[in-house]
Amino acid sequence: MNYIFFFLIVISIVIGAINGKLQEVCNAVMSGAELSVKVAFSLIGIMAFWLGMMKIAQKSGMIDFLSKILKPVTKILFNEIPPQSPAVGDIAMNFTANAFGLSNAATPFGIKAMEELQKENKDKTSASNSMCLFLGMNTAGFQLIPTTVLAVLISIGYKNPTEIIAPTLLVTIIAFTFAVVLSKVLQRIWKGQTINSSLTDGENNRPGGEE
Amino acid sequence: MIKILNLISLWALPFLILLILFVGMIKKVPIYEEFTNGAKDGFKVAVNIIPYLVAIIVAISMLRASGAIEMLSDCIAPLLKSWNMPADVLPLTIVRSLSGSAALGVFSDIANSLGPDSYATKLAAVMVGSSETTFYVLAVYFGAVKISKIRYALLVGLLADLVGIISAVWVCNLMFG
Numbered sequence: 001m002n003y004i005f006f007f008l009i010v011i012s013i014v015i016g017a018i019n020g021k022l023q024e025v026c027n028a029v030m031s032g033a034e035l036s037v038k039v040a041f042s043l044i045g046i047m048a049f050w051l052g053m054m055k056i057a058q059k060s061g062m063i064d065f066l067s068k069i070l071k072p073v074t075k076i077l078f079n080e081i082p083p084q085s086p087a088v089g090d091i092a093m094n095f096t097a098n099a100f101g102l103s104n105a106a107t108p109f110g111i112k113a114m115e116e117l118q119k120e121n122k123d124k125t126s127a128s129n130s131m132c133l134f135l136g137m138n139t140a141g142f143q144l145i146p147t148t149v150l151a152v153l154i155s156i157g158y159k160n161p162t163e164i165i166a167p168t169l170l171v172t173i174i175a176f177t178f179a180v181v182l183s184k185v186l187q188r189i190w191k192g193q194t195i196n197s198s199l200t201d202g203e204n205n206r207p208g209g210e211e
Numbered sequence: 212m213i214k215i216l217n218l219i220s221l222w223a224l225p226f227l228i229l230l231i232l233f234v235g236m237i238k239k240v241p242i243y244e245e246f247t248n249g250a251k252d253g254f255k256v257a258v259n260i261i262p263y264l265v266a267i268i269v270a271i272s273m274l275r276a277s278g279a280i281e282m283l284s285d286c287i288a289p290l291l292k293s294w295n296m297p298a299d300v301l302p303l304t305i306v307r308s309l310s311g312s313a314a315l316g317v318f319s320d321i322a323n324s325l326g327p328d329s330y331a332t333k334l335a336a337v338m339v340g341s342s343e344t345t346f347y348v349l350a351v352y353f354g355a356v357k358i359s360k361i362r363y364a365l366l367v368g369l370l371a372d373l374v375g376i377i378s379a380v381w382v383c384n385l386m387f388g
Contacts, residue, residue, distance in 0.1 A: 171338075
């Protein structure tokens with residue numbers, strides 16, 4: 001992350017200077033900082049609401065039920081976390097919310113899942129294999145119906161907006177599958193976490209726990 | 212078809228809320244107490260991610276303001292043109308990994324200026340609809356648990372974005388080309 005942060009900012013300033021847009025780049029520092037706090041604050045209410053809902057679903061056993069249904073899949077994908085971990089249920093909720101285009105709900109569920117994955121993580125500053133996989137699943141942006149895009153298409157008078165649903169779904173499935181497979185491949189060849197890496201490696205090599 | 216889809220997107224949220232509340236009531240969970248109990252963490256989580264969001268959003272705002280994205284899309288233009296990609300869609304290939312609101316803005320521009328019948332509108336719709344903002348997800352999810360060593364996570368996200376772009380062009384060429 002240190003290099004990414006460094007290069008993003010250095011490149012911006014150098015290229016901004018070349019393009020004569022240095023003033024815009026400076027303004028972007030201010031507006032970007034302001035925007036990030038706005039984004040975080042707008043998350044507070046939504047986050048509180050869905051974390052509250054999540055608590056009810058957890059106490060009523062609904063999340064346990066959902067994670068039991070999805071267990072065959074999560075057991076293969078997240079083979080490094082114990083099957084009884086609450087993370088499994090949170091991941092299931094996150095995935096379901098994403099699939100139905102409820103990204104406002106998906107984010108709190110996803111953060112909750114990350115917190116549970118962090119409890120199983122051995123090195124608290126470095127992302128575990130499961131965390132990288134979960135992040136990859138989320139960045140691929142799997143959803144059944146792209147609601148925002150459909151809204152824009154309808155607003156411009158697109159005659160048959162639903163015709164883009166099938167291609168979008170196909171593309172998102174390809175990207176999603178690719179992200180999962182690539183995470184699984186990279187976790188074997190990428191340098192492991194510094195602490196207890198031998199243990200994690202041992203778990204990776206367990207039979208029947210891959211793809 | 213479109214009516215059913217509208218119905219699904221309209222009812223997804225109320226259905227989920229009702230389902231959670233009903234199951235809670237049936238199982239005799241004190242739903243109000245548990246709700247407020249869980250909601251308490253909302254503020255903490257949102258405040259925790261602020262430093263991570265500031266780092267990522269400021270860096271990306273600077274990058275966008277510098278004109279680097281236009282330069283990069285000019286560089287890869289010849290390659291993408293050979294795949295029958297309209298010039299208007301080019302910036303989307305880069306912007307969609309960086310900023311969700313910017314990607315939606317570019318898409319609205321294309322849709323409004325080129326109209327519903329153009330190939331560019333369809334391709335842009337598929338490209339925006341099939342992606343999530345990689346850098347934002349990374350900042351929020353890893354920021355919430357204070358992860359700074361991200362290992363291969365960004366690589367996976369960006370390569371998956373690339374695969375998404377390639378398959379979007381391929382699928383749209385087949386269907387609408």
